[in-house]
Amino acid sequence: MKSDKITTVWLDLDDTLIDFTTNAAAALSRMWHEQDVLQRLFPSAEHWALRYEHHNQALWAQYSRAEIERDYLRMERFRRPLVEAGMPDTEARRLSTAYDPYYLDLLAQGKALMPGAIELLEWLHAHSYTIGIISNGFKEVQHRKIHNAGLEPYIDIIVLSDDIGINKPDPRIYKYAMERAGQPDPSTHLIIGDNPDTDISGALASDWKAIWYLPQRAADSLSERCPAGATLVRTLQEIPHLLQSA
Numbered sequence: 001m002k003s004d005k006i007t008t009v010w011l012d013l014d015d016t017l018i019d020f021t022t023n024a025a026a027a028l029s030r031m032w033h034e035q036d037v038l039q040r041l042f043p044s045a046e047h048w049a050l051r052y053e054h055h056n057q058a059l060w061a062q063y064s065r066a067e068i069e070r071d072y073l074r075m076e077r078f079r080r081p082l083v084e085a086g087m088p089d090t091e092a093r094r095l096s097t098a099y100d101p102y103y104l105d106l107l108a109q110g111k112a113l114m115p116g117a118i119e120l121l122e123w124l125h126a127h128s129y130t131i132g133i134i135s136n137g138f139k140e141v142q143h144r145k146i147h148n149a150g151l152e153p154y155i156d157i158i159v160l161s162d163d164i165g166i167n168k169p170d171p172r173i174y175k176y177a178m179e180r181a182g183q184p185d186p187s188t189h190l191i192i193g194d195n196p197d198t199d200i201s202g203a204l205a206s207d208w209k210a211i212w213y214l215p216q217r218a219a220d221s222l223s224e225r226c227p228a229g230a231t232l233v234r235t236l237q238e239i240p241h242l243l244q245s246a
């Protein structure tokens, strides 16, 4: 990767800096333990989390492709597992509306970070890169997550798809990010993210440089999905070396 011209480093938030997987599992488990109705419908916290994630992941894939609206996603990711478990639809809709802010609150309290996240931000900051967050997450929770995880002091720019109504990988979000950074040359921008479809392919299509972070907990075989033109890393600790060996 030629990195000599890079001035702005954009990081995805969930499962790139913040350990979203761990924080979401803790939030879902706490919901099950606090809600009698969930305990009646699902035999264990793990079972509840699995059914939620099954629907949530499918809905997020549709949301990234701009096939569904965010309010639909937020209703359906709770309504579907509840109805599937036998709850009448009207009751499931009422409960889903209540669960949405409750879950986002629990999620925002999560403090787990990916290994080496703070060290990477410190290194980028010390080397005078402009540091941006570029995330498809919901504005109600992303700012609180950034604050609670202690990331705020390092971040210069925050671009949320939810603020502008355009999701990664739509090229318009990368264009908007370049405008926010005041750097119109795409080759000065680097993205680091864990999702090859939303984070990486979209950035490459906009002529940004790209590092695909495939965390060590993910299966080795997934590395075959690395988009052409991206550099693959399995740890955040590898990134300073890549940027220095231009």
Ligand SMILES: [Mg+2]
Pocket: 012, 013, 014, 015, 016, 193, 194, 195
């Ligand atoms: Mg991510």
